[in-house]
Amino acid sequence: MKNTSNTRRSMPPWKYNLWVGVFFAILFSVVMLIYIATIRIEYTWSWYKVPSTFLSREVIEISAEVEGRVTQLERKNDQAVITIKNETESKSYTVPAEDIRVNEGDLIYYGDTLATYRKWRAGIMVQGLWITLKSSIFAIILGIIIGIIGGIARISDNPALKWSAITYVELIRGSPLLVQIFIWYFVLGTMINQLLESYGLKEIPSLWYGVASLACFTGAYVTEIVRAGIQSIHRGQTEAARSLGMSYGQCMRYVILPQAMRRILPPLAGQFISLIKDSSLLGIIAVRDLLKASREVVTTQLNPFEMFFTAAALYLVITFSLSMFVQYLERKTATT
Amino acid sequence: MIDVRNISKTFYVPHEVKALVDVTTEIAAGEVVVVIGPSGSGKSTFLRCLNHLEVADAGGHILIDGIDILDRKTNINKVRAEVGMVFQSFNLFPHKTVLENITLAQQVVRKRPKEEAHSKAMSLLEKVGISDKADAYPDNLSGGQQQRVAIARALAMDPKIMLFDEPTSALDPEMIGEVLDVMKTLAREGMTMVVVTHEMGFAREVADRVIFMDDGAIVEVGTPEHFFTNPDHDRTKLFLSQIL
Numbered sequence: 059m060k061n062t063s064n065t066r067r068s069m070p071p072w073k074y075n076l077w078v079g080v081f082f083a084i085l086f087s088v089v090m091l092i093y094i095a096t097i098r099i100e101y102t103w104s105w106y107k108v109p110s111t112f113l114s115r116e117v118i119e120i121s122a123e124v125e126g127r128v129t130q131l132e133r134k135n136d137q138a139v140i141t142i143k144n145e146t147e148s149k150s151y152t153v154p155a156e157d158i159r160v161n162e163g164d165l166i167y168y169g170d171t172l173a174t175y176r177k178w179r180a181g182i183m184v185q186g187l188w189i190t191l192k193s194s195i196f197a198i199i200l201g202i203i204i205g206i207i208g209g210i211a212r213i214s215d216n217p218a219l220k221w222s223a224i225t226y227v228e229l230i231r232g233s234p235l236l237v238q239i240f241i242w243y244f245v246l247g248t249m250i251n252q253l254l255e256s257y258g259l260k261e262i263p264s265l266w267y268g269v270a271s272l273a274c275f276t277g278a279y280v281t282e283i284v285r286a287g288i289q290s291i292h293r294g295q296t297e298a299a300r301s302l303g304m305s306y307g308q309c310m311r312y313v314i315l316p317q318a319m320r321r322i323l324p325p326l327a328g329q330f331i332s333l334i335k336d337s338s339l340l341g342i343i344a345v346r347d348l349l350k351a352s353r354e355v356v357t358t359q360l361n362p363f364e365m366f367f368t369a370a371a372l373y374l375v376i377t378f379s380l381s382m383f384v385q386y387l388e389r390k391t392a393t394t
Numbered sequence: 395m396i397d398v399r400n401i402s403k404t405f406y407v408p409h410e411v412k413a414l415v416d417v418t419t420e421i422a423a424g425e426v427v428v429v430i431g432p433s434g435s436g437k438s439t440f441l442r443c444l445n446h447l448e449v450a451d452a453g454g455h456i457l458i459d460g461i462d463i464l465d466r467k468t469n470i471n472k473v474r475a476e477v478g479m480v481f482q483s484f485n486l487f488p489h490k491t492v493l494e495n496i497t498l499a500q501q502v503v504r505k506r507p508k509e510e511a512h513s514k515a516m517s518l519l520e521k522v523g524i525s526d527k528a529d530a531y532p533d534n535l536s537g538g539q540q541q542r543v544a545i546a547r548a549l550a551m552d553p554k555i556m557l558f559d560e561p562t563s564a565l566d567p568e569m570i571g572e573v574l575d576v577m578k579t580l581a582r583e584g585m586t587m588v589v590v591t592h593e594m595g596f597a598r599e600v601a602d603r604v605i606f607m608d609d610g611a612i613v614e615v616g617t618p619e620h621f622f623t624n625p626d627h628d629r630t631k632l633f634l635s636q637i638l
């Protein structure tokens with residue numbers, strides 16, 4: 059990648075630095091304005107509540123499932139074995155020896171707490187982040203597969219393939235993603251799930267309808283990107299490959315697609331970045347993605363400013379990482 | 395070796411053009427045939443029909459080594475592997491090195507093991523005089539070098555026939571010689587060649603026969619001497635007077 063800061067500047071350094079200063083001044087003012095406004099409306103910032111939505115220490119209680127006496131309490135390392143016995147049965151509990159609440163000989167009733175320990179637990183935001191990543195990754199992979207097949211069909215001479223691809227692309231591009239998500243979930247999803255139910259099979263969770271809608275949506279755009287990429291490769295390449303006796307498939311695989319890939323990568327990256335952002339729509343079909351998780355936290359913790367800023371920052375981190383990764387790929391393919 | 399019977403080719407896009415009109419000719423094994431004619435006379439179309447890059451209109455027959463390539467049952471990829479083609483614009487694969495350009499089809503089509511394809515490629519590069527460029531990318535080669543790689547790429551398949559479509563037209567004058575030299579060597583070794591070219595020196599020196607085409611038809615066929623001393627047709631005379 060070219061480093062734009064190395065390009066020649068048209069103004070003297072002092073002027074340049076002045077405008078850099080202006081930029082930071084603007085940035086600072088915007089942040090300050092927001093901050094002052096929140097003070098004016100007496101918003102109480104509570105950033106300290108945010109970390110626990112990612113990772114929290116949870117207290118886990120181990121309670122007795124039998125009644126009887128503690129006949130044995132044996133500690134080894136940081137584990138302890140508690141054995142409870144009565145006339146008819148005996149039961150052993152192996153617990154972390156952090157906070158043992160009983161002693162040997164104690165009389166235990168059903169449901170008494172024997173011990174507690176604390177465990178790190180992934181908070182709702184981490185789960186949401188994971189769902190966002192998972193749905194995006196699956197949708198991207200499926201989108202690539204659909205797009206390559208669609209792109210090849212789109213340039214085929216066979217009208218059945220070509221018109222199918224055109225119809226698919228135009229249908230998908232002509233309606234809002236939100237509508238498509240609703241159709242996938244409320245129309246197709248209802249149909250499929252009821253059919254599955256009638257055969258006694260398990261329902262498919264809404265996440266997968268969300269992934270399907272995103273994949274179908276992206277696939278249409280990838281189809282067009284792949285088509286443009288393939289068509290940008292000179293016809294002579296195909297002719298040279300075919301004249302050597304390569305089949306259509308071999309020609310595509312060894313000659314056309316590797317060259318098209320380089321031209322496809324940048325627009326593809328843009329498409330996938332949109333996809334990741336669009337995955338935030340899945341919240342409306344009860345998929346608890348990053349945004350939905352943030353909204354749920356807001357309803358209990360009442361800190362919308364912090365949570366939505368956090369969500370935005372996380373989306374930024376994901377999309378930025380993706381674009382860095384693609385730049386790396388571009389550099390790698392450019393040198394070969 | 396090549397038997398062309400009553401071949402016509404009509405293009406319908408962007409408008410109807412009869413690029414070839416009832417062409418019939420025969421080319422024997424080991425023969426070097428040069429095709430000449432004014433621009434748009436159908437020379438490239440004729441050549442491209444011979445390896446099915448252009449599909450001739452129904453009705454005619456093209457037999458390559460006895461196999462009718464216009465027959466639907468013919469596996470065209472098999473026939474093409476036996477017919478090398480060299481293009482005006484080289485059409486090397488820019489994402490592959492010179493060596494990979496030459497080994498790709500050997501491995502993919504001929505299923506040769508890597509080492510065998512590799513040594514075959516190296517000996518061909520030696521033959522066309524650029525073995526030192528094996529690991530370069532085509533974009534870093536001069537036009538003449540690229541065309542020689544393209545010839546080596548076609549030869550790597552051990553073709554029985556080589557087709558050349560104006561192989562030197564895109565080259566700077568000082569590079570034409572090196573490519574023609576390779577082609578002359580090939581002709582002397584007994585390769586069956588069909589060459590579309592404006593290089594009359596080449597035609598005079600190595601052609602067994604010259605075919606003059608105009609308006610999609612073969613107007614005159616004869617030896618180089620015949621053409622350059624006393625052609626029969628006025629159109630041939632006119633054309634030759636313009637280019638010589």
Ligand SMILES: Nc1ncnc2c1ncn2[C@@H]1O[C@H](COP(=O)(O)OP(=O)(O)OP(=O)(O)O)[C@@H](O)[C@H]1O
Pocket residue numbers: 405406407408411412413431432433434435436437438439440
């Ligand atoms: N793919 C095509 N689609 C439509 N018309 C074509 C196509 N290829 C060739 N033609 C037409 O067929 C005729 C013969 O073209 P061809 O390329 O065979 O001529 P040529 O003798 O090779 O000319 P040149 O010396 O310019 O290469 C021309 O009128 C050309 O416009």
Ligand SMILES: [Mg+2]
Pocket residue numbers: 437438439559560
């Ligand atoms: Mg031509």
